[in-house]
Amino acid sequence: MNNERTHLRPLRLPQDTQAVADLIEICFADTMDPDGWEYLRRMRAWGALPNGSPGPSMSGFVWEEDGRIVGNLEIILPKTTSRYPLIVNVAVHPNYRRRGIARRLTEKAIHYLKSWNYPAVWLQVRADNLAALRLYERLGFQERARRTTWVTNPSTISQTNFSFSSIRPRRAHEWPLHSTWLNHIYPEQVAWNLPLDFERFRPRFLNALRNLLGELPLWHFTAFEQQEYLGFCTWEATSHYADWLWIAPNPQKTPQALCVLLPSMRQKFGRRRPLSINFPAGEFDETFLDCGFYPQQTLIWMELPL
Structure with a gap:
C-alpha cells in the first residue's frame, strides 16, 4: 500500500459530509434501520447548508484514494466524565476492502484518543460481522456485553382486549426496588451508552410535571402476581422510529415478568408506533418472540483500555 500519509487524513466538516453519507449508505444499506436512514437524511441536509451552519458534533478520519473517500471512521467524544469516546461508522467501500484500510483508520483513532488521555474507547459491532469482530480483537478490544434490540410491528397487534x-x-x-432491578438489566458498563436517564425515573415532583407538560413523556408500570412483584416497565415516547421500553424484571421471575409486561405494553402503547427494547442477547429469546417482538440486531459492545 502507498504511504499512509497520502491517504489518511482527519474528517473535514461540512466538506466531507455528502461523500461520507454516500459511503455509509453503500456499506450499510442492507442492515440500516429507519433511524439509520433518518441519520443519513439529516447528515445530507446539514452538508448542503452554507459553511458555518450549526451541525452535528462529529470528528474522525477518512481514507482517500483515486480522488474519493473510500474509508471512514467517526468518533463521538463524551460530554461528561462518566462516559467514554465511541468509535462509530467504520466503513470501507467494497472495492477497497481486504487491504487494511479499516485497521489503519482504527489505529489512527486509538492513537488520537490516547493523546487526549482518555482511559478507554468503546465501539459496537454487529454479532454477524465476523471480519470486523476479528479485527477489533486483534487490536486489543475486549467484549464487554452482547445486547439485542427487539422491536414490534404495530400492524400485527391483536385487537383482543388484554x-x-x-x-x-x-x-x-x-x-428503590425498581432501581435495583434496572441496574441488573442495564448495568453501568452499558447504561452509559444508552438513551437511558435514571434521574427521570425517580418519583419527583419535577419529573411528574415534566411528564404532564413535555412532548416526550414516560410512564412507569408495576407487574405483580399474588402480591409478589414480577417487575417494572417504563414506556418512553421518542422522536425516533420507535418508542422505548425499559424493562426491569424480578431476576428470579424474569419469564413471568416478560409474559405479563410485554403484551400489556404492546396493547397499551404499540398500536400506532413500534416499540423497541434493549436486552441481554440470548436471554429469553423465545419469550420475546412469543410476545410479538422480533430481533432487529444484536451488537457486541467492546472496550479497549488506553
Whole structure:
C-alpha cells in the first residue's frame, strides 16, 4: 500500500459530509434501520447548508484514494466524565476492502484518543460481522456485553382486549426496588451508552410535571402476581422510529415478568408506533418472540483500555 500519509487524513466538516453519507449508505444499506436512514437524511441536509451552519458534533478520519473517500471512521467524544469516546461508522467501500484500510483508520483513532488521555474507547459491532469482530480483537478490544434490540410491528397487534389485572402504575415507594432491578438489566458498563436517564425515573415532583407538560413523556408500570412483584416497565415516547421500553424484571421471575409486561405494553402503547427494547442477547429469546417482538440486531459492545 502507498504511504499512509497520502491517504489518511482527519474528517473535514461540512466538506466531507455528502461523500461520507454516500459511503455509509453503500456499506450499510442492507442492515440500516429507519433511524439509520433518518441519520443519513439529516447528515445530507446539514452538508448542503452554507459553511458555518450549526451541525452535528462529529470528528474522525477518512481514507482517500483515486480522488474519493473510500474509508471512514467517526468518533463521538463524551460530554461528561462518566462516559467514554465511541468509535462509530467504520466503513470501507467494497472495492477497497481486504487491504487494511479499516485497521489503519482504527489505529489512527486509538492513537488520537490516547493523546487526549482518555482511559478507554468503546465501539459496537454487529454479532454477524465476523471480519470486523476479528479485527477489533486483534487490536486489543475486549467484549464487554452482547445486547439485542427487539422491536414490534404495530400492524400485527391483536385487537383482543388484554387483561391489565396484574399491571398498575408504579408507586413512589417502589422506586428503590425498581432501581435495583434496572441496574441488573442495564448495568453501568452499558447504561452509559444508552438513551437511558435514571434521574427521570425517580418519583419527583419535577419529573411528574415534566411528564404532564413535555412532548416526550414516560410512564412507569408495576407487574405483580399474588402480591409478589414480577417487575417494572417504563414506556418512553421518542422522536425516533420507535418508542422505548425499559424493562426491569424480578431476576428470579424474569419469564413471568416478560409474559405479563410485554403484551400489556404492546396493547397499551404499540398500536400506532413500534416499540423497541434493549436486552441481554440470548436471554429469553423465545419469550420475546412469543410476545410479538422480533430481533432487529444484536451488537457486541467492546472496550479497549488506553
